[in-house]
Amino acid sequence: MHSYAGMDRERKSPVDDRRTGRSDPHPRPRDEIDENLKRVYSRLVEEEVPDRFRKLLEELRRKESGR
Template identity: 65%
Template sequence: MKKPNRTEELRAQIDENLKRVYQEALQEEIPDRFAALLEQLRQKDKKGSDQ
C-alpha cells in the first residue's frame, strides 16, 4: 500500500479546512444591510418587469 506523501497530506488538510470554513460561512445569517439591498433590487426588478 502506497504511503501518502507530505504534499498530498497537506493538500487534504487544506481541502478539509476550506470546506469547514465554507460550511461555517453558509450557516451565518446575511447582515441586515445586505438583506435590505437584496430586497431593494428585487423591488426594482419587479417594477421593471411590470412595465
Template identity: 60%
Template sequence: MAASKQGPGTARGAIRTQIDENLKRVYQEVLTEEVPDRFKDLLDQLKARESGDAKEGGQ
C-alpha cells in the same frame, strides 16, 4: 529510489488533504452565517426596482 519518491508525494497528499478539510470547514461555517440586515435591505430595494422596471416595460 521508489521509496524516496513516496515520501514527498505522501507529504504533499497529506498537506492537500489538510487544506481541503480546512477549506470545507471554513466554507461550511460561511454557509451557516446569517445574511446581514443591510444586505437583505439592499436585495429588497433591487427587487422592488426590478419589478417596477418590468411593470413600466410591459405598458
C-alpha cells in the same frame, strides 16, 4: 435557520464528506489542507443573510416594479 430553495441541492455541508475511518495512516497533506479549508470556510458560510442584503434586494425589486 432559513433554508432556501436550491440551497440543499447545491450545498451539501462541506464538512459532511469528511472521510472517517480511512485506513491510510499517513493522509496526504493536500487532503488535510482541503479539509481544513472546508471546515474554516463552512463556518463563514453558515451565517444568516444580513438585513443589509435582504433590504438591498427588496429595494432593487421595488425600484424595478415602480418603473
